[in-house]
Amino acid sequence: MNPDKKTPQEQANYWLVLLSSPFASSEQRLAFEAWLAENPDNQAEWDKARAFWKKFDMLSDEQVALLDKRLSSAGRRRDLKSKRSLRGFFNPWSVPAFACLLLLVWVGIAAWPVWFADYRTAVGEQRSVQLSDGSTVLMNTDTALSVDFTATQRTVTLHGGEAYFKVAKDAERPFDVETDDGRVRALGTAFEVRQLGREMAVTVYEHAVRVVFSQGTTIEALREGELVAVNEGRVSKVVAVNRKQTQAWRDHRLVFRDLPLVQVVAELNRYRPGSIVIVNARLKQHRVTGVFDTREPDKALAVIENTLKLAVYRLPGSLVLLAAR
Template identity: 50%
Template sequence: MNQPIPPFPDGDANEQAEYWRALRESPFFDSEQDQRWRAWLAASRENQEAWRQTQHFFDCIERLNPAQIDRIEREVRTANGTSHETPARRLPKRSLRMLPIAACLMLAFGLGWAFSAGFFADFRTGTGEQRRIQLSDGSSVILNTASSLSVEFSERQRVIRLHGGEAYFKVAADAARPFEVVTSGGRVRALGTAFDVKQWQGDLAVTVYEHSVRVAFADGETVESLAAGQRVASAGGKAGLPESVNLKQVGAWQERRLVFKEKPLRQVVDDLNRYRPGKIIIADPALAEHLVTGIFDADDPEAALSVIEKTLAASETRLTDALVILRRQ
């Protein structure tokens, strides 16, 4: 009897890209599936970026040597509480062998597909962790939780690739070498300044603390001079307009505080998920749009979750602490 093809996921573009990668490596992938994959890829910029990141991750996996593969498999088995060996001969294709390894890594360590780029980054932080980094040019970085970046400095340029998450940059002046932060949602260029860059789900937010920066969004929109005290962000891949912000509130994460002012619950949950192990899911679309205002301790996300549930009259279902499902009472 033929094994049925797993159903196409209803989740975000990253989950769908993972699905297509696995299907393309399987015996089920035929000309009809190829047409469906091409249509999905052409449907949106978000799909294209998710596919690019997925391919990049597996390209890196393919370059691992046998010793590295065995070490990763041992770590995954330990994290999952298992000890049995999976003979390589049962998975004759190297790329097929990598698929379960990659999936287990992401499940075992709870990092989702943000892990795919961050695993090979020069600097990264885990859940709830923050890190201060001193760069070779004299610039400094505060890397927020669940974030990752790579550094590419040369005689002519200074490039930071923010794979995901958030970072605050205090840039050392060097007119001969502009400082540029590159994300999937756009680019930020500065000479000597202080600014914050946040990337999530293909979108970009930039806040300037000192002097000014140039922001070029992936959709082609450009802010030539974003001044100190201003913020600009994209949503759904579309750039917004610059706005004045309270820098103390925006930068509160550097003091381990989470400050929300009339933020949709879905955005609040996105932030909480970066500070606690496991994942919070909102099962009710209407609840996800409820606005939240408050100041919370980043070191106690469970307390923040409890307050939010009481305020919004929401109930939770816990499948261990690893998965919390929110819905209206």
């Protein structure tokens, strides 16, 4: 038994994840059998865990049967073949190991700008930064940016995340915010830029900005109270926004008005470690309305659970699964 898992439910989660992976040893499988026989509560929680996995929309009948076969054979055989395959995997000249090495190098290179960013925030953190020209930046959760000021130019690179800029006037030095998907030039004082994956959004709170998207579209003047976004190279229409709603994150609030659950979950995932996953496709379009504190995303999750009457299953690594009851 894993000593870090106290309750039978936590222990069942632990064993389910471990035994469905290729890394469980024969000793661990025997330990699982001993744990299962310890008391009826263990068996009951184990049955619940397996039943829950069977409810997943993403698992086919064949996958469920394979999982059952793996788990039912736990502790009854020594899997020498698995051991041999693992030794082969860690052979430095094997194809899987070489592919993983290439993947690590690629991920590492892609992450270098973030690692060496001038300013960063952790998941769930907000940070206010005053720049050398007197401008201020409020960084939201999981955000990284770098600053490059010269005698003729002020450039901030937003590597990812979300930031609100209050720009100090300097007629001799333009103020630009660069992201993977475009460049924003301040024509006034206050605006917000958000870069999440392949989506970039710009919202203006005072005066105007000029937006040049990497795919070629230019908006000469995005004005106060307006938003424009690009997603996978497709630029949206310029729309008017409810500024109280869009700027709520600055006050540690998330405001949802009749939004689909999948969109709400995506936003909550930005503020907590691990991940929340909706396992039933039909749940994704359930509508949610509410105001939540970004500093307490699990409380928001509890409210949604009770309101929509969901089954919530917590696994190691802060993974949370949402399913229909």
